Amino acid sequence: MRFMIIVKATPDSEAGRWPPDSDRMFEAMRIYHEDLAKAGVLLDGSGLHPSSKGWRIRYDGDRRTVVDGPFTESKELIAGYTLIQTRSREEALEWTRRFPNPVGFDKPAEIEVRQLYEMSDFEGIASHEEIEKFRDMGMK
Template identity: 65%
Template sequence: MRFMIMVKATADSEAGKMPEEALIASMAAYHEALQKAGVLLDASGLQPSAKGWRVRYANGERTVAQGPFAETETLIAGYTVIQVRSREEAMEWARRFPAPFGEDADGEIEVRQMYDLDDFEPSRPMERFRKIEGAHH
């Protein structure tokens, strides 16, 4: 079972404020523990939305909107992807996640289970996905 731990953005992360050294150290220790346990698949911080864009799909048209995006509470500042045996194990790892902006700062993470290819009904298009290197089974 794969889970994504998403760090919700803040005004500081959207402003490009870099984390303190102590926070980097605690994040490194946490991710080293994930790696040692064999459950870490990927992890990264995301640059502010000012450096990104969105593609909106409506009425058969695509519209590109450049960042920044005002609704900071809906944005993601970083993520960690883990593969574990159960929802409970994922929850236990999430409880250990360091306070994302430091112990004295407000912050929030959201954890969501990811779909695997086996969650979908067999079909010709799904077989195409199974053949793609990096697609999860």
């Protein structure tokens, strides 16, 4: 089972500002990610640049429009992620309880955890041939 730990953006992260205790925060994150790697559950993880360096694609029928950042609602944005693979939801929950505070110590923060779909979740919805084509591309 794969899970994405989503770090929510803040006004500071959107402005490219690091917390005053960022050295402690980065060390805690490094140790946490090393522990994930040693346990064999870490798949990927990274921080994201502020939305001012990004864009969105807006769909309206066949038409696509590019909307450049920044985006105003920082509480709805993602500042980073960690992708893990565990044997169960409970194991993922235990790992995420250990996730260091991503905005600095003694500050209110929130992370979100979402399970990723696996190709097996689409059996009965997509054809076996389509599922196999995705698997051939390396998708799980």
